[in-house]
Amino acid sequence: xxxxxxxxxxxxxxxxxxxxxxxxxxxxxxxxxxxxxxxxxxxxxxxxxxxxxxxxxxxxxxxxxxxxxxxxxxxxxxxxxxxxxxxxxxxxxxxxxxxxxxxxxxxxxxxxxxxxxxxxxxxxxxxxxxxxxxxxxxxxxxxxxxxxxxxxxxxxxxxxxxxxxxxxxxxxxxxxxxxxxxxxxxxxxxxxxxxxxxxxxxxxxxxxxxxxxxxxxxxxxxxxxxxxxxxxxxxxxxxxxxxxxxxxxxxxxxxxxxxxxxxxxxxxxxxxxxxxxxxxxxxxxxxxxxxxxxxxxxxxxxxxxxxxxxxxxxxxxxxxxxxxxxxxxxxxxxxxxxxxxxxxxxxxxxxxxxxxxxxxxxxxxxxxxxxxxxxxxxxxxxxxxxxxxxxxxxxxxxxxxxxxxxxxxxxxxxxxxxxxxxxxxxxxxxxxxxxxxxxxxxxxxxxxxxxxxxxxxxxxxxx
Amino acid sequence: xxxxxxxxxxxxxxxxxxxxxxxxxxxxxxxxxxxxxxxxxxxxxxxxxxxxxxxxxxxxxxxxxxxxxxxxxxxxxxxxxxxxxxxxxxxxxxxxxxxxxxxxxxxxxxxxxxxxxxxxxxxxxxxxxxxxxxxxxxxxxxxxxxxxxxxxxxxxxxxxxxxxxxxxxxxxxxxxxxxxxxxxxxxxxxxxxxxxxxxxxxxxxxxxxxxxxxxxxxxxxxxxxxxxxxxxxxxxxxxxxxxxxxxxxxxxxxxxxxxxxxxxxxxxxxxxxxxxxxxxxxxxxxxxxxxxxxxxxxxxxxxxxxxxxxxxxxxxxxxxxxxxxxxxxxxxxxxxxxxxxxxxxxxxxxxxxxxxxxxxxxxxxxxxxxxxxxxxxxxxxxxxxxxxxxxxxxxxxxxxxxxxxxxxxxxxxxxxxxxxxxxxxxxxxxxxxxxxxxxxxxxxxxxx
Numbered sequence: 001x002x003x004x005x006x007x008x009x010x011x012x013x014x015x016x017x018x019x020x021x022x023x024x025x026x027x028x029x030x031x032x033x034x035x036x037x038x039x040x041x042x043x044x045x046x047x048x049x050x051x052x053x054x055x056x057x058x059x060x061x062x063x064x065x066x067x068x069x070x071x072x073x074x075x076x077x078x079x080x081x082x083x084x085x086x087x088x089x090x091x092x093x094x095x096x097x098x099x100x101x102x103x104x105x106x107x108x109x110x111x112x113x114x115x116x117x118x119x120x121x122x123x124x125x126x127x128x129x130x131x132x133x134x135x136x137x138x139x140x141x142x143x144x145x146x147x148x149x150x151x152x153x154x155x156x157x158x159x160x161x162x163x164x165x166x167x168x169x170x171x172x173x174x175x176x177x178x179x180x181x182x183x184x185x186x187x188x189x190x191x192x193x194x195x196x197x198x199x200x201x202x203x204x205x206x207x208x209x210x211x212x213x214x215x216x217x218x219x220x221x222x223x224x225x226x227x228x229x230x231x232x233x234x235x236x237x238x239x240x241x242x243x244x245x246x247x248x249x250x251x252x253x254x255x256x257x258x259x260x261x262x263x264x265x266x267x268x269x270x271x272x273x274x275x276x277x278x279x280x281x282x283x284x285x286x287x288x289x290x291x292x293x294x295x296x297x298x299x300x301x302x303x304x305x306x307x308x309x310x311x312x313x314x315x316x317x318x319x320x321x322x323x324x325x326x327x328x329x330x331x332x333x334x335x336x337x338x339x340x341x342x343x344x345x346x347x348x349x350x351x352x353x354x355x356x357x358x359x360x361x362x363x364x365x366x367x368x369x370x371x372x373x374x375x376x377x378x379x380x381x382x383x384x385x386x387x388x389x390x391x392x393x394x395x396x397x398x399x400x401x402x403x404x405x406x407x408x409x410x411x412x413x414x415x416x417x418x419x420x421x422x423x424x425x426x427x428x429x430x431x432x433x434x435x436x437x438x439x440x441x442x443x444x445x446x447x448x449x450x451x452x453x454x455x456x457x458x459x460x461x462x463x
Numbered sequence: 464x465x466x467x468x469x470x471x472x473x474x475x476x477x478x479x480x481x482x483x484x485x486x487x488x489x490x491x492x493x494x495x496x497x498x499x500x501x502x503x504x505x506x507x508x509x510x511x512x513x514x515x516x517x518x519x520x521x522x523x524x525x526x527x528x529x530x531x532x533x534x535x536x537x538x539x540x541x542x543x544x545x546x547x548x549x550x551x552x553x554x555x556x557x558x559x560x561x562x563x564x565x566x567x568x569x570x571x572x573x574x575x576x577x578x579x580x581x582x583x584x585x586x587x588x589x590x591x592x593x594x595x596x597x598x599x600x601x602x603x604x605x606x607x608x609x610x611x612x613x614x615x616x617x618x619x620x621x622x623x624x625x626x627x628x629x630x631x632x633x634x635x636x637x638x639x640x641x642x643x644x645x646x647x648x649x650x651x652x653x654x655x656x657x658x659x660x661x662x663x664x665x666x667x668x669x670x671x672x673x674x675x676x677x678x679x680x681x682x683x684x685x686x687x688x689x690x691x692x693x694x695x696x697x698x699x700x701x702x703x704x705x706x707x708x709x710x711x712x713x714x715x716x717x718x719x720x721x722x723x724x725x726x727x728x729x730x731x732x733x734x735x736x737x738x739x740x741x742x743x744x745x746x747x748x749x750x751x752x753x754x755x756x757x758x759x760x761x762x763x764x765x766x767x768x769x770x771x772x773x774x775x776x777x778x779x780x781x782x783x784x785x786x787x788x789x790x791x792x793x794x795x796x797x798x799x800x801x802x803x804x805x806x807x808x809x810x811x812x813x814x815x816x817x818x819x820x821x822x823x824x825x826x827x828x829x830x831x832x833x834x835x836x837x838x839x840x841x842x843x844x845x846x847x848x849x850x851x852x853x854x855x856x857x858x859x860x861x862x863x864x865x866x867x868x869x870x871x872x873x874x875x876x877x878x879x880x881x882x883x884x885x886x887x888x889x890x891x892x893x894x895x896x897x898x899x900x901x902x903x904x905x906x907x908x909x910x911x
Contacts, residue, residue: 141685143786144685144686146786147686147687147786147791148663148685148687150787150788150789151662151663151687151789151790152663153789154788154789154790155789162575165575166575169556169574169575173554176554179553179554180551180553180554181553182550182551182552182553182555182580183550183551183553184548184549184550184551184582184589185548185549185550185551186538186547186548186549186584187545187546187547187548188546189584189585189586189587190540190546190567190584190585191585192565192567192585199630201630201632205630205632206632209627209629209632209634210634212609213610213627213634213672213673214673216609216653216654216672217654217671217672217673220652220654224715224716228716
């Protein structure tokens with residue numbers, strides 16, 4: 001159906017393709033096309049354009065028609081093929097998706113089953129432990145039962161033995177005529193230990209006994225109550241004091257650390273608590289109503305909680321802050337604190353050891369042996385040392401003296417020699433001068449009389 | 464410490480008079496009364512048969528001697544040695560005999576516990592009390608001597624009767640909620656009566672003097688229960704010792720458990736001091752022989768012992784009880800408070816060589832004494848916190864808060880201290896052997 005309108009369209013195209021004017025071009029074109037397709041040319045002659053080979057044309061048309069039909073058929077076949085393939089594809093896709101779904105389902109099922117299996121395993125484990133516990137308990141109960149059974153059987157045997165003894169005795173009594181009666185044989189009755197007479201048993205005495213019994217009980221209750229009261233009062237005092245101290249500890253710290261807002265709240269509260277509790281306490285120190293007591297305990301608990309949190313905070317600070325930190329001036333880290341403590345302890349120990357050692361040595365020194373010989377010996381030793389030393393010194397001293405003596409001798413000799421030499425020199429000088437003078441006086445006696453007198457005078461001066 | 468010479472006694476029958484002046488001893492059928500300080504024989508009486516039980520009257524004027532086999536009780540007077548009194552129970556038999564607190568009545572329990580006969584020494588009256596119960600402690604007198612509590616059993620039920628000892632008037636009679644009552648004990652202030660059940664059920668009941676039930680205490684079910692109980696001298700605490708090797712302290716205000724004292728096999732507490740007795744045999748030829756040693760004519764086998772302090776953890780020697788036997792040797796069988804209320808001494812039966820001492824102020828273990836042999840007896844000095852114990856050898860051991868000492872009894876070799884008790888003044892310790900006795904006079908200067 002489809003190809004026919006198309007072919008009609010294409011035919012219409014052909015109609016427009018060739019007109020009266022372009023016949024020769026059309027023929028040429030068709031010749032080219034046909035030759036390219038492998039058909040015979042429709043017009044051989046090139047210059048006689050208008051003459052067509054009718055046979056060739058008809059053959060060409062026929063083969064073209066065949067071709068066309070063949071082409072149509074193939075197209076049809078192909079189209080059919082295509083439809084088939086697309087339907088196949090559709091079908092495949094459908095099956096694919098279906099199988100995918102199935103796979104998902106199967107996986108989910110699988111997971112579920114795994115879960116179930118795991119849970120069952122867990123239950124098995126717990127049941128096993130339960131079983132073990134139960135078995136242990138059963139064993140324990142069995143042992144208890146066993147011990148109870150032995151106790152029962154022991155008691156039973158004892159009772160049976162006693163029973164048989166009783167039966168024997170009964171038999172004996174029944175058969176035995178001689179019944180020994182019980183009785184007391186006393187020389188004389190003695191008075192009561194408290195010296196008073198005995199009383200008849202009357203209703204009055206019974207009432208008296210009851211009264212005495214209740215009196216004893218009441219006394220005991222009174223004593224106990226008194227003790228408990230005293231304890232109670234003391235404990236209350238302690239609690240009040242504790243509360244006061246806790247409030248005291250908490251409030252100044254709070255003012256330092258926190259801002260203005262919060263401090264009013266708790267302080268007010270504590271203040272109010274104190275007021276509330278102190279008043280009933282002041283009114284009735286011994287008998288406080290339950291209300292006041294509860295209030296006191298509640299307030300103590302509150303304070304304690306605050307104190308606890310505060311201390312915990314401090315602890316955290318201490319463990320986190322390092323030594324040398326700006327904030328850590330007041331709070332040293334625990335570790336360094338401990339280290340320092342350890343060091344100090346070691347130092348103390350060392351000092352102690354040192355002191356002990358010194359003491360020991362001193363003792364040794366002081367405890368000179370009590371034996372006289374050794375003391376004398378020691379003394380002798382010391383004296384000997386001294387002696388030796390002195391001897392050495394003496395020797396050196398002697399040597400020095402000797403050397404001094406020698407030097408002195410040599411000096412004196414030298415001095416004597418020097419004296420003699422001087423004397424000789426003087427004599428020589430004197431003789432020389434005399435000679436000179438004599439020589440001078442002989443030559444210039446007259447001339448140098450004055451001079452001589454002068455030289456004499458000089459000489460005499462010189463002499 | 465001075466030790467007297469050794470005297471004979473039989474059946475461990477040796478008692479000091481309540482006024483502290485006389486010491487009465489039974490030797491077979493004879494009753495010997497001595498002066499406590501000079502040990503001179505003041506009186507000598509002869510009974511009709513071997514004496515099975517002997518007791519002083521409360522005014523120290525009379526002594527009763529019971530001869531169970533013959534069913535006889537003889538009473539002797541100290542003031543009038545010629546005075547005699549004989550009570551014959553006849554065919555009904557005699558199982559136990561004791562004085563009443565006023566010293567003028569004697570309570571005889573017949574065989575099979577059929578009844579208790581109250582004989583009066585002042586007049587001809589005789590009273591009978593039916594159906595007394597045969598149990599661990601079925602009868603107790605209050606400390607002021609005014610009341611007697613007696614356990615009875617009728618129609619498979621337990622009852623308690625409270626009698627006024629003045630004229631044996633029945634004051635109260637009430638049923639107790641026990642399965643099988645094992646014992647009754649008055650508190651030292653005479654206002655509370657503690658009643659405990661047999662070991663098959665852990666139950667402690669507290670009754671007031673007028674018969675009201677004050678409280679019930681039960682620590683656990685099914686396992687063996689109470690083995691022993693002890694009141695503190697101030698009546699503040701009631702110590703309950705049980706088969707599970709624990710002592711539970713009940714307080715007198717709420718009658719609830721204050722604390723449990725455990726007796727573990729390994730002591731790890733660092734605050735407790737463990738004293739271990741260490742024996743050392745002296746080698747002949749050492750120059751370490753003391754003068755004391757020499758003068759006593761020592762033999763080669765004289766062992767000295769001293770206490771060493773062992774640091775924790777300490778392993779306590781345990782003797783495993785036989786599981787198939789009834790009344791197994793496990794659990795707290797004996798407990799004693801010191802007279803000042805501060806200490807409690809306990810003994811666990813499967814740790815027979817150890818005595819545990821607890822501090823009642825801190826409610827914790829204070830000391831453990833480990834002996835070389837099982838401890839047979841321990842007793843507090845009635846005037847001060849001093850504990851004396853013995854373990855069937857020739858030594859006596861003393862513990863006080865200041866320390867622990869082991870003293871050898873310097874008498875002949877065969878004397879082994881099996882039991883001991885204090886004189887009421889606390890200055891004399893009487894040591895009993897199997898058939899001998901010896902007195903130990905403590906120096907008054909050594910009082911700690």
